[in-house]
Amino acid sequence: MKKSHIFILVIIAVAIGVIITTAGDSSTYVGFTDAYQLASSGSTREIHVVGELKKDNSGQVIGIQTGADRVSFSFIMVDDQGKEQTVQYNQPMPTDFLRSEKVVVVGSYKGGNFIASKILLKCPSKYQEEKVNA
């Protein structure tokens, strides 16, 4: 066996290792019900939940509360299965949060509360904005 073959084998082994660790123990997007079950079964791992902000009939976002320290806030999120949950976030509201059409929260349950450590947004095309500050 030539040295270059050994070399290539090592590279392939490392590459496979990388792929396995990336895919392995990879969390998936879940709903709040599953997330709650995970947490009550003792898992403290962070989970990704996808959903939307709760809105009233006229499309206004409702249920936003600013925290006592003013650099945190909480909001009501509806996951893809339609379950509502109050989510707490220990940081200020991200840009365009209220305009987002989809929200991903990364975090875990502590008691009955979902504490997000990260919020990711999917924003609509900015061309849909319909407000002009006259």
Place this chain on the structure above:
Amino acid sequence: MMHYFVGNLGHLFVITSFVSALVAVFAYYKATVSADVQQKNAWLLNGKIGFYVHAAAVLGICVTLFVIISNHYFEYHYAYNYSDKKLPTYYLISTFWNGQEGSFMLWMIWQALIGLILIHTNKFWEAPVMTVFALVQAFLASMILGVVIPGLEIKIGSSPFILLREALQNAPIFKSQPEFIPPDGNGLNPLLQNYWMVIHPPTLFLGFALTLVPFSFCMAGLWIRKYKEWVRPALPWALLGGAILGLGILMGGYWAYETLNFGGYWNWDPVENAVYVPWLILVASIHTMITYKNSESALKASIILVITVFILILYSTFLTRSGILGESSVHSFTDLGLSGQLLLYLLFFTLAAIILSIIRWKEIPTTDNEIATYSREFWVFIGVMVLCMMGFQVIVETSKPVFNAISRLFGGEGNMAPKPDAIVFYSMFQLWFAVALALLSAVGQFFWWKKIDRRELMKELLVPFLITLLLFVIIIQLIHFQFGLNTERVVPYLIILFAGIFTITANAKILFSLLKSSPGLSGGAIAHIGVGMMLIGIMLSSGYSKVVSLNNTGMLISKEFSEEFNRDNLLLFVNQPRTMWGYEIEYLGERLEPRHHAGFIRKSDVNVTPDKDQVVAKKDILLNGKKVFAAQDTIAILGENTFFEIELRKNNKRYTLYPRAQINPDMGGLLASPDIYRTVSADLYTHVSSVMNPSEDHDWNELEEIKTRLNHEFFANDYVTVLEAVDRVQTVEGVSLSDQDVAVKATIRVKGERGDYVAEPIFLIKNKMVGRIPDEVNDLGLRFILMNIHPETNEFTLGINTRQKDWVVIKAMEKPYINVLWIGTLVLMTGFSLAMVRRFREFKKMKEKGLE
């Protein structure tokens, strides 16, 4: 009045740039394939004209857009959305690339400039290289075309020149008033109003543009069967690209460190990764190209890597702009509806490059020699592979949303979420790869400059190894003494430290011998020393970073906060010193930032107005010891920013920190930015973590009434206070006065610990009713009310309220030896630049010989 002309002109420039790029592609293609010299020259001239027109049009686009922005034509969507009238010129420039369209233009103008340089410097390669160049430019121009194909209803590109009413077609105001022009724009995101954001994007896009040059030479080489010759002209550009792209990444990291409050310079966010991976592969390709130049091996590897770099640049453009990262990145761009076009751009060049390589693969010369273990090629090759693995590991994880999308395309579930603890996950791999790189570059350098066997290698390495051991022991002792060795992760840290020192000493030995013989060749050794320094800097600043703002009062800040928050944060009241990090620390109050002057003004010295960007001085205001504003002057400020002046004292020395809180209605809350106190051995990184709510009413203590005369001293909450004047005023903010009404303003001067304060309460009689408008001295927690006037005795009754003093909660972290990281990156860039200078000299020689 609507300014239609300038927008139409801009649009014309866009179309011209697109068409002329296509013309240049065609002409240069013809020039490459024509055998006849005369025809070739004719086509070459056409191509050149085409590209010149294109470059002029691109310049025209940029100038036109800048005219729209700088003249505040808010009828245009771009100006309205990203700028406002208050922005200073240098931020108007950054408005330019705030939108995606502008950043495409930035990319185009750099590439147009580089194209012009290539046309004028390299006659031999002009035709085939510029064919590739112009084709890329045509793709980029199509991104801002903004043309709808009739019949198909397919929109190509998103134009920066659309009017606001075209962008917001459903806005009711345009239905009634089509000619409506908003009086002011939305403004630039305050977070981006930072000098780094003025220079970081152009640097990054210059780096992007530079990667096109080696790619074009490589493609041209394959195309015209000059399989070896393309490497020479491509190399200096690749080196320049490596330096500039690296610098751009560094600037981004430095901006994050200075502006965002997550406490670091690198967050492994997909947007960051999308630039980091191409840079790694670019560095790898530089190594194979240099190896090829020296020993005729690694040509195929160079071709593969150079192509990969450019494709990765296109891939990262696709990732960040198509909106696909929406569910995994904190700051990916919004989707402009260009995903399809971006995908086409990516796939076109990927397929074209792969197909061309496959067709020509058999013809590419190779060496059959087995690589010997004690040859430099072997070591460089392992290093290159490690770089590729680093890139591979990052791109696999970053691409999860793409895998999801592909899986969904084939009916799969596509539900893979990114790792929640990205930093731990990436660092685990990247650090060990980096250690391998450091060790390889230490050993490899000796092979590079000499043909040696194992015995000689041991001899050569002995001295650096011993020096490394010595330094290693000394530094461990220092770390132990300064921070205490972290037992939990001590083994990895020691290995990183050792690898870093080893690569520095080994490369330093090479550097010294090179400096004696041929200093021009020292770029490589210097760059490797930079890498070693970066490694040590990262290990020390991140591994030994610790919170120093520990709550040492024994009391909770608030029961509403978490245990961790109460432990790691310090509550500071105005003028009440505490101790932290061996310093006496004291909060002095809220400060505002004047727009047109350097320095800060006390919030207590001004009255606010309805315009958040304007305040009125209550007294003469000094900045840096000079009187800048007189009492009653209106001062333009940056209204969204509040600074918190915090003084550190030790051994009679004083340092002042101004951490910032930005009130950003878009962000629904407060955005804290740190201030960094730099010492040689560590940075003190401080940001506010909780502040008082300005809209909340304070709890005032019981009113104390004092009867006094003008210019008589009295005490208000133990501060010496004087009523200086009582004057009749004609206007009162927020109150309409008629002829019968009377308003009187008192001027009260309070002598605080740090200078005087002025309070101006107002007493008024309106419609025969008494009204009293109190005034506050925030820094002292004092409020004055002019209760009553006794003309018969020339006396006045003042009401004085006190309250809890103003406070702020801060968090501070120590980042030891972070300067080693910054210096290391600069050393790395210097190495790149030296290597580049050397390669450009080579090119000059070739040109003088008439070979290129």
